[in-house]
Amino acid sequence: MEKISLITTGGTIASKETTNGMLASGALSGQELASTCELPNDIELKVVDLFQISSMSMSFGRMEQLNLAIQKELEDPEVTGIVVTHGTDTLEETAYFLDITNKDRRPIVVTGSQRSPKEVGTDVYSNLRNSILCAASDLLKDVGVVVVFNERIYSAKYVKKVHASNLQGFESFGYGYLGIIDNDVVSIYQKPLHREYYETHNHIPRVDIIKCHTGADGIFIESAVKIGAKGIVLEGVGRGQVTPEMVQSIQDAIDQDITIVMTTSAEEGKVYPAYDYEGSAFDLKQRGVILGADYDSKKARIKLAVVLASENEVDETFFKY
Known part of the structure; x- marks a missing residue:
């Protein structure tokens, strides 16, 4: 008998239609969701209703609460794996947060849905059922946190x-993707080579994302510093470039011990010091900006905030994998 803990946080997957035809996120309980999955007889499901919120109400504080709920469930050695239901808008951020703050070998699966439970062609029940099957599978041990969606299994870092x-x-x-679920059979074709774990000792600090575009200046960098951000993730372009008008504000922030990480808005490829001009990745690296390799800005923000809270001194080695 496989024992799975289902932890619900709300989102479209648990939504109900309101009187004006809109959706109320998180209105359904976990038990209501689980009752529709028709699970195999060898899976025992325990439901933990944690939040009933939209995913845009997720925060670092709530991610930490979710993490504690997961760790509490994993204290039971008979628990095979964990499934977390979540709204899709910030699902990738929560999944990656859980990935780098959990070291248990057992599967942790995050899922949601694009359509509500009552919509025609809803993906609620297939996503939830497939996630539970993945959480019960030995194939997903030591893989880290994964996202299951539309019969595919994704690594939390890149989804x-x-x-x-x-x-x-x-x-x-x-x-x-790492693998698929086809007719209740879980298949894995690749696995991440590296797992990371960071234990947060301090309050997770404010880290802001600032996007670069033509004509951008340093006003948002200056505002982030003024409001108390301890870190800034720049979403540059190409190999990691920003406008010359942003450079002085970046330098001023570094001089005030604000940690800055450079990412790229490109869907693929790494930030790399390929050009030598004001605002290039090479120029910014000389000033103390950390090059964030192939991390997208959202994942870089999560990682920077967690590493800062872990009392580690942040450098490029943290963005190597």
């Missing part, structure tokens, strides 16, 4: 929401 409404809502550009 991202790519469509606002289509059932194929998630992808991993350049890396692909």
Whole structure:
């Protein structure tokens, strides 16, 4: 008998239609969701209703609460794995947070849905059922946190929401998915080579994302510093470039011990010091900006905040894998 803990946090997967035809996120309980999955007889499901919120109400504080709930369930040695239901808009951020703050070998699966339970062609029950099957599978031990969506299994580090409404809502550009679930059979074709774990000792600090575009200046960098951000993730372009008008504000922030990480808005490829001009990745690296390799800005923000809270001194080695 496989024992799975289902921890619910709300989102479209647990939504109900309101009187005005809109959706109320998180209105359904976990038990209501689980009752529709028709699980195999050898799987025992325990439901933990943690939050009933939209995913845009997720925060670092709530991610930490979710993490504690997961760790509590994993204290039971008979628990085979964990499934977390979540709204899709910030699902990738929570999944990656859990990935780098959990070291248990057992599977942790995060899922959601693009359509509500009552919509025609809903993906609620297939995503939930497939996630439970994955959490019960030995194939996903030591893989880290995964996202299961539309019969595909994704690594938390590279998965991202790519469509606002289509059932194929998630992808991993350049890396692909880890495996599939087909007719209740879990198959894995690749696994991450590295796992990371960071224990947070302090309050998770504010880290902001600032996007670069033509004509951008340093006003948002200056505002982030003024409001108390301890870290800033720059989403540059190409190999990691920003406008010359942003450079002085970046330098001022570094001089005030603000940790800055450079990422790229490109879907694939790494930040790399290929050019020598004001605002290039090479120029910014000389000033103390950390080059964030192939991390997208959201994952880099999660990692930077967690590493800062772990009392580690942040450098490029943290963005190597």
